[in-house]
Amino acid sequence: MKFKNKRFFLSFLVVLATFGIVGSLAGCGKSAAAKTKTKVVKVGLVGTTDKPIWEQVNKNLKKDHIQVKTVSFTDGILANQAQNNKELDLTAFQHYAFLKQEEKEKHYKFTVIGQSYLVPLNVFSKKISSLKEIKDGDKIAIPNNVTNAGRALKVLESAGLIKTDPSKGNLPAIKDITENKHNIKIVQVDPAKIISLLPDFAAGITNSDFAEAAHLNPIKDAIYSLKPDINDSRNKPWINVIVARTSDKDNETYKKVVKAYHTKSVAKVIEKTHKGVYTPAFKY
Numbered sequence: 001m002k003f004k005n006k007r008f009f010l011s012f013l014v015v016l017a018t019f020g021i022v023g024s025l026a027g028c029g030k031s032a033a034a035k036t037k038t039k040v041v042k043v044g045l046v047g048t049t050d051k052p053i054w055e056q057v058n059k060n061l062k063k064d065h066i067q068v069k070t071v072s073f074t075d076g077i078l079a080n081q082a083q084n085n086k087e088l089d090l091t092a093f094q095h096y097a098f099l100k101q102e103e104k105e106k107h108y109k110f111t112v113i114g115q116s117y118l119v120p121l122n123v124f125s126k127k128i129s130s131l132k133e134i135k136d137g138d139k140i141a142i143p144n145n146v147t148n149a150g151r152a153l154k155v156l157e158s159a160g161l162i163k164t165d166p167s168k169g170n171l172p173a174i175k176d177i178t179e180n181k182h183n184i185k186i187v188q189v190d191p192a193k194i195i196s197l198l199p200d201f202a203a204g205i206t207n208s209d210f211a212e213a214a215h216l217n218p219i220k221d222a223i224y225s226l227k228p229d230i231n232d233s234r235n236k237p238w239i240n241v242i243v244a245r246t247s248d249k250d251n252e253t254y255k256k257v258v259k260a261y262h263t264k265s266v267a268k269v270i271e272k273t274h275k276g277v278y279t280p281a282f283k284y
Contacts, residue, residue: 036065037065038065038066038067039065039066039067039253040066040067040068040069041066041067041068041069041089041090041253041254041257042068042069042070042071042087042088042089042090043068043069043070043071043088043089043090043091043092043242043257044070044071044073044079044080044082044083044088044090044091044092044093045070045071045072045073045079045091045092045093046072046073046074046075046076046079046093046094047072047074047093047209048072049209049273049274050070050092050093050273051070052269052273053261053266053269053270053273054068054070054092055269056265056266056269057257057260057261057266059265060260060261060263060265060266061256061257061260064256064260066253066256066257066260068257071088073093076093076094076098076102077102079091079093079094080094080102080106080108080110081106083110083243083245084106084108084110084245086245089244089248089254090113090242090243090244090254090257091242091243092116092240092241092242092243093240094240094241094243095119095147095237095238095239095240095241096112096236096237096238096239096241097147097150097151097170097171097237097238098147099112099241099243100237101146101147101171109245109246109247110243110244110245110246111243111244111245111246111249112241112242112243113242113243113244113249113254113255113258114241114242114258114261114262114282115230115239115240115241115242115281115282116239116240116241116242116261116270116280116281116282117239117240117270117274117278117279117280117281118228118230118235118238118239118240118278118279118281119207119208119238119240119277119278120208120218120219120222120225120226120228120277121148121151121152121155121205121206121207121208121238122155122205122208122211122218122219122222122224122225122226123140123155123156123159123203123204123205123222123223123224123225124194124195124198124203124204124205124206124211124216124221124222124223125198125201125202125203125204125223126198126199127198127199127201127202127203128202128203128223129223130223130224131159131161131203131223131224134161134182134184134202134203135182135202136182136183137182137183137184137185138182138184138185138201138202138203139184139185139186139187139200139201139202140156140184140185140186140187140201140202140203140204140205141187141188141189141194141197141198141200141201141203141204141205141206142156142186142187142188142189142194142204142205143188143189143190143191143194143205143206143207144188144189144190144191145191146171146173147171148191148206148207149173149174149188150168150170150171150172150173151170151171151237151238152205153172153173153174153176153177153186154170154172154234155205155224155226156184156186156205158226158234159224161180161181161182161184162177162179162180162181162184163177163178163179164176164177164178165177165178170237174186174188187201189204191206191207191210192206192210194206194210195210195211195213195214195216196214203223208274208277208278212277217275217277218277219276219277228279230279230281239281240281242257242258242261261282262282262283262284263284264284266280266284267280267282267284
C-alpha cells in the first residue's frame, strides 16, 4: 500500500514536470513569434495596375517579416491627404513635379525615399505622322490638370514647337508660352478623353495608361516622344517616387521596403506588367 502511494506520487511529479516543459516550450514559441511578428506597411497607390509590382516586393520582403498592404485611390490628391493624416505609411504613385506642387499648395512635409519608374507622356495623332507636319493654326489637345498640362507644354517645347517662360520651371501654363511660331491653338481637355478626340485635333498629348486603354502602344504609336532616359535632366521631374512623411524618412522598415523594390526581380515585373512602356528608375 505504501509502495502504491509512492508510485502514484512519482507519477504525479512526472506529469507536473511534463506540463512544465510543455508550458515552457509554448512560452518560448510565443516569445519567438513575438520577435518575428510581421510588420505591415500601408502604401497608397492610384488605381490597381501596380499591384503585381508590390506582390513581388512582398516576396522579397518575406525574409524580413515585412508585408506591404496596398491601398488604392482614384485620385493622387486624396492619397496624399491620407498620408498626411497618417492613414498611410508610404505612397508610390506620383512623380517629383506633382509632389513638389502638392507640397507647395498644401504645405505637406514629405520626403522621397526612393524612385520607382518613368512613364512617358507622348504625342499621338490620327491625322499626321510627325510634328514636322503641323501647320499654322492647328489645334493640339493637352491634359487639363496643372502638372500634366505643364509637362505636355514641356514636351512641345522639346519638340521645338513652342518656348515657355524659364522662370516657370517644369510646370508652365498656356499663358507662360513666350514663342509659338506656328500659332498653335493649345486646348486643355480631360486627359481620359484625348485619344477619342484625336480626329478633332492635329495631335494630342495624354498619359500612357489612357493610350493603353485605347489599345495604343504609348511608345510605338506615338508620333513624338522623349527618350525614356532616367539620366536625362528633362525627364527627372517626371520620375515616379516612393514617398514618406519627412518625420519617417529614416525609418528602417521603410528603407527595407525600398531595398526590396530596387531589385532585378521588381524591374522585370515592371517591364512585364507595363509591356516595356515603363522604365525602372533605379539601379539593381
